[in-house]
Amino acid sequence: MGPQPTVDTRQEPASPEALGALLSQASGRGAGVRFVGGATKLGWGTPSPRPLSAISLRGLNTIREHNAGDLTAVVDAGVTLAKLQAEVGAAGQMLALDPPLGDGERATLGGIVATGDSGPLRHRYGSGRDLVVGMTVALSDGTLAKSGGKVIKNVAGYDIAKLFTGAYGTLGAILGVSVRLHPLSPTTATAVGRSADPALLEAAALGLSHARVELQSLDLRWEHGAGAVLARFGGQSAAQPARDAAGVMGEQGLETEVSEDDAEIWDAQRAAQRSEEGTVVRVSGVQAQIAELLRSARSLDARVVGRAGLGLSWVTLHSAADAPTGVESLRSALAPSPCVVLDAPEEVRAHVDVWGAADPASLVLTRRVKERFDPAGICSPGVFTGGI
């Protein structure tokens, strides 16, 4: 999954205060650090030009509150998503965040939020930026601060949580989050429509995305020259709307089926957002770009999974030798949609611009934000867009 950072030490503070103290010491020495949860996405971003010591957040691993009646929870950053889901699941609830590896023993809330990772449930419930209602953070000078709160609705103060979500730890450490929960669906069912024609798949996806139905997930898949649109329904009786959706896709010329035992379909969607050997490119596109994206994937012999209604896709390029040109051809075919490299073998990462070109004016502002939050410049230096 790409290069590991040079790690000369590894520390695991047991309290926010201890972590703050470690950071202010590191600031004093000008020593670079990076924050590590379950270490499932350590290769993401640009390799830092400086040696970084790892500060593990796994010492902060308590579920502080589960307020079932309020549909909220307050959780330390080092808690695994799987542990939280088990706890709230017992009350018929879930955190509607289902990134790849989220059901494993490693991926932590802090790491998922810091990298902005998400899964198919995003169609209906949004991502970490939408589900986190409060956050505590540690800054490089040792400041421990909170923003938001633990109620769903709250506009007091600046939304520091959104700033830290997807910031790859470059502004400081996420210590804990308050999250909004949702009820688990009593039933689910998925309509699958298959075709080898990118235009037909796009038409079917757009039809469902604009239909007056309530979908839990609306995904896309493409591999080995053929693809599928996957529409998942939840609720009291999910099978009927799934059959209706399949009916509509059938009329559009897709080959359809309905699955009421659909967990594996969605496990596969999540899994295909990651790759051990390939190069994964996340495309921040738009819905009406689906056919074009699939045609690009076909010519690159790439695999695609994506959130059809959101325009977000993960393209896996299999050949390391061709990956750098593959990334560039995706960028030019899909411009101006940003294409960011996530997983990639070391030799690929060395030859691509991981983040792609950034708007110069907003990059100036981004640097100013970084300088205010991490004036010592020790938090994951160089891993973020624009060399931040």
Added chain:
Amino acid sequence: MSAPGPDLAGELRSICGDEYVLTHRHDLLTYESDGLLQYAALPGVVVLPGSGEEVQRVVRACHRAGVPFVARGAGSGLSGGAMPVEGGVLIALSRLRRILDVDLDNQRVTVEPGVTNIAVSEVVGPSHFYPPDPSSQIVCSIGGNVAENSGGAHCFKYGFTTNYVTGLDVVLPDGELVHLGGKGLDTPGYDLVGAFVGSEGTLGVATSITLRVVPSPESVRTLVAFFDSTSEAGAVVSAVVAEGIVAGAMEMMDNLSIRAAEGATGAGYPQDAGAALVIELDGSESECEARFDQVVGMCEKGGAWKVRVAADEAERALIWRTRKAAFAAMGRIAPNYYVQDSVIPRTKMATVLAQIEELAGEYDLQVANVFHAGDGNLHPLVCYDGAKEGEPERAEELAGLIVKACVDAGGSITGEHGVGVDKKRYMPQMFGEEDLATFQRLRCAFDPAGLANPGKVMPTPRLCGEVPGPYREHPLEAAGIAERM
């Protein structure tokens, strides 16, 4: 910071034209307050730019002159967020009301900040809609919604403004224009769109806003049920949530609010009911029907005297008009009122409402409650008579105690109206010094000179140090006027 001299006013005239720069006292008075009339300040100049480019030139001129500015949309805000800086520049965005792009295929609409909230739903309807729906949606502007991260009755299910803004063009307080986000999600870099939404005009002026719209639900069912008390109605809300039902909206009015609203709309609500509970379900028809019957049953079982189900769109509209009229109708109960916007964890509703009732008794004042029951956002309206000696002060004190009760219950000082000038004194109840100093870092990154809507959000004025670099004393600091973060 200085006041605008004749040079700045002249420059603004050359940018926007004479008729769009106001300096006469009688013209300026129109802009001295926003929707919260308790607070007023007279700006030195009001300027009405006609394009994003003119906004940029206006801001650049203010920055060059070192004059603070405040952006204003429709002026319907309820926290004093658009109250001018005395003698400063007020940038009224009411001429920026063009819908720039309707990209229905990609479910995006791009608008100028002066476009009204309702206009977005109108331009994509009836197949699609824009979910955040503040009660003022007919007049309030998208720019103001972005500044305040506005919510509305349907945000329990659908979320807030921040969940629907994907891109922004922002004129920074030094006059630079930045494009943040876009039509796509997860664009590389910090989520500066997320940081900007809800920043109450302190980080710059949005001149173009890209919004996500969604398909309209296939089916909508609405009821209003009447109960003896808010605690009975509250128990039904809890039962609905515990059943795993995510209602489109759950709204409650207490007896005072029912009486006020009934006077305004004549909806035929029983004047002696202790609580009216509006529940709306939306979604696919089969799901909605099954769940709606269940909810009607829960209301009946929970002690409802009567459950009135909207039979058609006209009856549904009347239920909503009556709910949304509650604020404005409060004039029928008392000459003046303080509106609060506190949030509590929903499960603490009965306890906090009892506390409010007790406090109101102690202060011998009436407090009406109209609130978003699904997400615990209370709107206690502290009624008083401004003409009576000492009553405004008593009302203000009571309002402060209500806010404290909500924060103590684990809630927030504001759910959707914003901090503005009205609630900044309560900020230390929620946030410590390190939290506030961290907020200030964000503000300083966007506005190191402190010119954009100064005096709002933060409880005490703060300055931005130079970063990075050694400490240097600011002239205002030396004079003891402001303190450093």
